[in-house]
Amino acid sequence: MTAAQRRWLLLAPAVAILACVAAGPLLVMLVYSFLEPGEFGGVRPAFSLDAWFSVLFARDMFDPEIVEPNIAHLAILWRSVSLALQTTLVCIVLGFPTAWFIATRPRGTRELWLFLVTIPFWTNLLVRTFAIQEVIRNRGLVNTLLMQAGVIDEPIQMLYTDFAVLVGMAYVFLPLMVLPLYAAMERVDRRLLEAARDLYASRWRMFREVVLPLSRPGLVAGSVLVFIPAIGAWVTPRLLGGGRNLMLGNLIELQFGQGRNWPLGAALSMTLLALVLVALLVYLRAVDPDTRRRDHG
Amino acid sequence: MTTDTPATVRVAGLTRVFGDGGHAVRALDNVDLQVKGGEFFTLLGPSGCGKSTLLRLLAGLERPTAGTVHIDGRDVTALGPDRRPVNTVFQQYALFPHLSVADNIGFGLRMLGWSRSDRAARVYEMLALIQLEGLAARRPDALSGGQQQRVALARALAPAPRVLLLDEPLSALDVKLRREMQDELKRLQRETHVTCVFVTHDQDEALALSDRVAVMREGRICQVDTPAGLYEAPADAAVASFVGDASFLEVELLDTADGQATVRLPGGSVVRAVLAAGGTARGGDRVTAMVRPERVQVGAPGDGALEATVEEARYEGGTTRLRLCLDDGTTLFARAGAAPAWQPGARVGVTLPDGALRVLPA
Amino acid sequence: MADTGRSAVTRIPGFTAAALLTFVLLYVPIATLVVYSFNAAPSMSRWDGFSLQWYEAALQNRQVREVALRSLWLALAAGTMATLVATLAALATVRGGRFRGRTMIHALINQPLMVPEIVTGVALMVVFSVVRVRTGYDGMAYLVLAHTAFCIPFAYLPVRARLETLDPTLAHAAADLYASRVRAFLHVTLPLLWPGVLAGFMLAFVISLDAVVITEFVKSAGQDTLPTWMLGQLRRVVTPEMNAVATLLLGVSMLAVTAFFLLSRRRG
Numbered sequence: 066m067t068a069a070q071r072r073w074l075l076l077a078p079a080v081a082i083l084a085c086v087a088a089g090p091l092l093v094m095l096v097y098s099f100l101e102p103g104e105f106g107g108v109r110p111a112f113s114l115d116a117w118f119s120v121l122f123a124r125d126m127f128d129p130e131i132v133e134p135n136i137a138h139l140a141i142l143w144r145s146v147s148l149a150l151q152t153t154l155v156c157i158v159l160g161f162p163t164a165w166f167i168a169t170r171p172r173g174t175r176e177l178w179l180f181l182v183t184i185p186f187w188t189n190l191l192v193r194t195f196a197i198q199e200v201i202r203n204r205g206l207v208n209t210l211l212m213q214a215g216v217i218d219e220p221i222q223m224l225y226t227d228f229a230v231l232v233g234m235a236y237v238f239l240p241l242m243v244l245p246l247y248a249a250m251e252r253v254d255r256r257l258l259e260a261a262r263d264l265y266a267s268r269w270r271m272f273r274e275v276v277l278p279l280s281r282p283g284l285v286a287g288s289v290l291v292f293i294p295a296i297g298a299w300v301t302p303r304l305l306g307g308g309r310n311l312m313l314g315n316l317i318e319l320q321f322g323q324g325r326n327w328p329l330g331a332a333l334s335m336t337l338l339a340l341v342l343v344a345l346l347v348y349l350r351a352v353d354p355d356t357r358r359r360d361h362g
Numbered sequence: 363m364t365t366d367t368p369a370t371v372r373v374a375g376l377t378r379v380f381g382d383g384g385h386a387v388r389a390l391d392n393v394d395l396q397v398k399g400g401e402f403f404t405l406l407g408p409s410g411c412g413k414s415t416l417l418r419l420l421a422g423l424e425r426p427t428a429g430t431v432h433i434d435g436r437d438v439t440a441l442g443p444d445r446r447p448v449n450t451v452f453q454q455y456a457l458f459p460h461l462s463v464a465d466n467i468g469f470g471l472r473m474l475g476w477s478r479s480d481r482a483a484r485v486y487e488m489l490a491l492i493q494l495e496g497l498a499a500r501r502p503d504a505l506s507g508g509q510q511q512r513v514a515l516a517r518a519l520a521p522a523p524r525v526l527l528l529d530e531p532l533s534a535l536d537v538k539l540r541r542e543m544q545d546e547l548k549r550l551q552r553e554t555h556v557t558c559v560f561v562t563h564d565q566d567e568a569l570a571l572s573d574r575v576a577v578m579r580e581g582r583i584c585q586v587d588t589p590a591g592l593y594e595a596p597a598d599a600a601v602a603s604f605v606g607d608a609s610f611l612e613v614e615l616l617d618t619a620d621g622q623a624t625v626r627l628p629g630g631s632v633v634r635a636v637l638a639a640g641g642t643a644r645g646g647d648r649v650t651a652m653v654r655p656e657r658v659q660v661g662a663p664g665d666g667a668l669e670a671t672v673e674e675a676r677y678e679g680g681t682t683r684l685r686l687c688l689d690d691g692t693t694l695f696a697r698a699g700a701a702p703a704w705q706p707g708a709r710v711g712v713t714l715p716d717g718a719l720r721v722l723p724a
Numbered sequence: 725m726a727d728t729g730r731s732a733v734t735r736i737p738g739f740t741a742a743a744l745l746t747f748v749l750l751y752v753p754i755a756t757l758v759v760y761s762f763n764a765a766p767s768m769s770r771w772d773g774f775s776l777q778w779y780e781a782a783l784q785n786r787q788v789r790e791v792a793l794r795s796l797w798l799a800l801a802a803g804t805m806a807t808l809v810a811t812l813a814a815l816a817t818v819r820g821g822r823f824r825g826r827t828m829i830h831a832l833i834n835q836p837l838m839v840p841e842i843v844t845g846v847a848l849m850v851v852f853s854v855v856r857v858r859t860g861y862d863g864m865a866y867l868v869l870a871h872t873a874f875c876i877p878f879a880y881l882p883v884r885a886r887l888e889t890l891d892p893t894l895a896h897a898a899a900d901l902y903a904s905r906v907r908a909f910l911h912v913t914l915p916l917l918w919p920g921v922l923a924g925f926m927l928a929f930v931i932s933l934d935a936v937v938i939t940e941f942v943k944s945a946g947q948d949t950l951p952t953w954m955l956g957q958l959r960r961v962v963t964p965e966m967n968a969v970a971t972l973l974l975g976v977s978m979l980a981v982t983a984f985f986l987l988s989r990r991r992g
Binding site (some may be wrong): 188268 | 751
Binding site (some may be wrong): 254256267275278 | 421422423442443444448449450452453454456457458459460469470473474517518521
């Protein structure tokens with residue numbers, strides 16, 4: 066047996082499983098997005114661009130010649146992108162100082178702090194989402210405390226709003242921001258900071274001119290790692306958002322359920338995938354020069 | 363370099379304690395020091411002697427536990443590193459990896475609010491000074507070690523600091539490059555007239571570069587003198603052994619007068635020696651005397667006052683370093699001419715001329 | 725405090741406070757959950773003292789026991805398969821240098837990480853619905869297969885990382901000592917690789933235990949796992965029993981993560 070044959074033999078099980086259960090179904094979805102919907106779900110084997118058309122556009126109910134933007138879809142697309150970006154932003158604001166804090170601990174205690182960040186991450190998604198529910202529901206921790214303190218008389222409605230979705234996603238995805246940031250910051254030589262201060266930089270300028278640019282690869286990686294699951298979120302908006310606070314993931318589910326429009330669901334899935342790919346491309350373009358530079362250093 | 367220039371750096375009672383309670387370490391213990399304007403001043407000592415801590419306290423990178431730092435007569439003890447007119451060349455350079463050579467050199471100027479055109483002119487001037495005009499756009503990691511070293515120097519010199527601090531800047535270079543950079547450093551200092559405080563554990567480097575050297579040990583300063591002064595007139599055995607080669611002999615002090623002493627050597631012969639200041643020994647005491655290898659004369663057996671056996675002969679190109687064992691067991695280092703015939707095991711006669719021995723305080 | 729000098733100069737104002745606040749924010753919800761799972765009162769508005777009644781209720785709930793067991797054996801099965809397959813793949817990609825198709829293999833292995841779960845979920849639902857109709861089979865194999873595929877990249881990462889730190893000359897040395905290729909693997913490579921394999925399994929196990937979206941779309945009636953059961957419950961009025969179930973699940977995850985942490989720290 067040659068080395069190449071042995072290699073492919075070792076790879077065969079993984080390739081077979083992934084081809085059948087990961088890559089294959091995606092191709093099926095791509096094909097379905099170009100077919101006509103079946104009457105009770107499913108598809109009819111006839112080529113059609115209707116599904117892709119209705120991702121962004123709609124025809125007037127009375128006069129099919131009139132084409133207008135699909136307001137409902139656009140609103141959901143916008144909410145998904147906007148919530149994913151807001152989640153990323155919140156994660157940056159909280160994750161950056163956290164990662165820096167960990168990276169500047171003495172070597173021995175760093176692993177412990179990192180461990181503390183990872184524990185919630187590996188905790189079941191539903192457990193964490195449920196925990197957020199417990200905190201923000203009308204009779205939850207925050208409202209109970211505020212009412213007992215006499216700050217408010219009536220509970221503030223937080224659960225089942227966009228705000229709840231944002232809080233939930235930021236909570237769930239925060240470790241994805243902290244870990245790559247930490248990895249980048251850990252490489253930063255402390256003497257560079259001292260050099261900046263020695264060269265007349267205030268603490269703030271030291272942060273802006275040295276810490277921030279040197280953490281950039283981690284910042285970009287973290288942002289992509291948060292943005293991708295956030296834009297495709299399905300559980301969090303389902304549990305924390307209200308019935309009208311749909312995100313793209315929920316819209317996709319709808320097409321395969323009550324909507325009974327599989328081609329549209331497939332087209333929306335491909336749209337979501339395209340958004341993810343755009344984020345990945347942004348990441349690759351942003352990180353490439355840095356990785357090259359780091360390899361030399 | 364006139365001696366009446368006011369001190370650029372004045373340090374008084376400077377103390378730095380790390381940790382607290384039972385684990386407290388006095389890295390720097392009540393140090394007083396004056397560095398004159400335009401001087402190349404070196405802090406020399408083994409690792410852990412407090413020299414780097416002292417430098418960091420001058421830079422403002424650390425706060426002293428007690429004591430004051432004055433620069434140009436101004437008390438800067440409470441000021442951060444960004445408010446002190448000093449710049450540092452860091453060990454391993456600490457060049458900003460995300461900035462070009464030009465941006466590295468211009469960093470301090472940018473923080474000081476210089477205009478773009480002023481900055482460009484100054485950066486160009488500095489690049490010319492370090493003779494790296496062609497590399498302005500490079501990133502630091504595309505430079506050789508020696509080039510990085512020069513950029514670090516230029517970056518620290520660009521804002522025209524009153525004092526340039528150098529923290530073992532040459533330790534990362536190989537021997538040949540280190541020699542070159544020593545010359546380069548001297549040239550830069552001559553051209554810029556900047557006061558330099560230089561930290562090193564390498565005594566050759568300290569002697570070669572400095573106007574004055576402070577020898578440090580365990581957080582204290584043992585002696586401050588010119589390189590020649592340190593070599594010829596070390597204050598105590600610790601300084602003598604740290605700066606240059608030295609051998610130590612137990613001798614009997616016979617008489618003292620005017621900084622001169624008469625001593626009896628182990629073999630019984632009597633020679634005149636120099637008496638170091640601060641000693642309290644009197645006639646009749648057993649004292650330690652120091653001698654430099656090049657003052658020891660080696661000849662045929664029976665040729666001198668002492669008899670010894672050659673234990674090791676190391677040819678060093680031009681001279682041979684001999685390790686001798688006197689008959690009473692004392693080790694003595696000597697330096698003999700080009701390639702003498704002595705092999706380990708050979709018997710030799712040793713002469714210590716008048717004035718070669720230096721009686722050290724106990 | 726004498727030791728403030730060194731860090732003081734490079735400290736960024738506010739960062740320590742913000743970091744500590746973040747840690748508080750991370751742990752307050754979890755702590756709330758755990759604390760109220762021991763509350764005798766059925767509501768958060770008051771604390772009636774310590775009680776294990778919700779745990780009793782949860783453990784006596786037949787449905788909870790059933791879905792929890794299903795989750796566990798599914799995670800065990802998928803975790804084992806994924807680790808086995810991923811270890812073989814890692815051996816093929818790390819050893820023996822670059823080869824044609826390496827980038828594609830990596831893309832394939834990492835695909836489940838990049839594609840949103842909802843897309844994978846509906847895609848699997850569509851494909852499996854066809855298979856279900858054609859074969860008439862409606863058992864757990866669909867879930868095991870889907871979870872295995874989803875777990876492969878997670879099992880692959882630690883094994884690969886471990887393999888990269890191993891000195892390939894060790895296996896060569898063993899071969900020099902007349903060990904056959906198989907024996908060299910069993911006696912030299914595998915024992916050294918073992919912590920990575922275990923760590924990979926831990927990750928795969930936790931990921932499978934956690935997987936909710938894919939499970940929701942692949943399962944057929946009566947195949948609820950703990951996460952999908954909770955998903956159904958959480959949309960309704962939640963009883964404190966759920967706190968107990970969540971706390972138990974939290975405990976299992978923490979055990980697995982601690983094991984993973986210790987395993988991946990161990991040096992070869």
